Amino acid sequence: MLRHLGLGLNLLALGLFFPGILLPMFALKTEMNAWFGQGRLGASLVDKELSIMQTVEELWRDQRLLVAALIFVFSVLVPLLKTTLVGLAWYWHKLQKGKRLATWVAAIGKWSMADVFVVAIFLAMLSTNHAETTTRQSLNMFGLRLDFDISSATQSMLGDGFYYFVGYCLLSLAASQLLQYGLKTQSAPAQK
Structure with a gap:
């Protein structure tokens, strides 16, 4: 029974895996604004959503091959x-x-915590959420002084891909543990 439950969770995890790597994991938006008097100038510096696969592709294009x-x-x-x-x-x-394969998969399950490491990296990137800085600047030209404020704001949000990928990680780990335990109990001699 546990063996079948392990397979079922494994298939469910696989169903979460593909949206987890293809859907946006996070969205990042950075804006810069300048205020002078009653006027305002603004520009969007960064506005992107990235999935795991888009991140790999972008890193590869930027020649960050090892990280990609x-x-x-x-x-x-x-x-x-x-x-x-x-x-x-x-x-x-x-x-x-x-049985050996199930034991080995359960053992490497601890190494597959690298999946969770990737999610932690994304979370670290997202920790800049709502980081805002404002500085006051002055510009002197032809005897005129112009005071203005420059601010930048960074906002980040988790995307659906993040939740799918976390679901995959948890279900996959549970599936391998259940399968291993189910195979162990299946082969253990019945006690009288």
């Missing part, structure tokens, strides 16, 4: 490999290699 590769490996390849291995362990449940 690490995020891709730990947020896309390792989760897909882990999900595939959980499915194989479920299928090979009567064979010794299925």
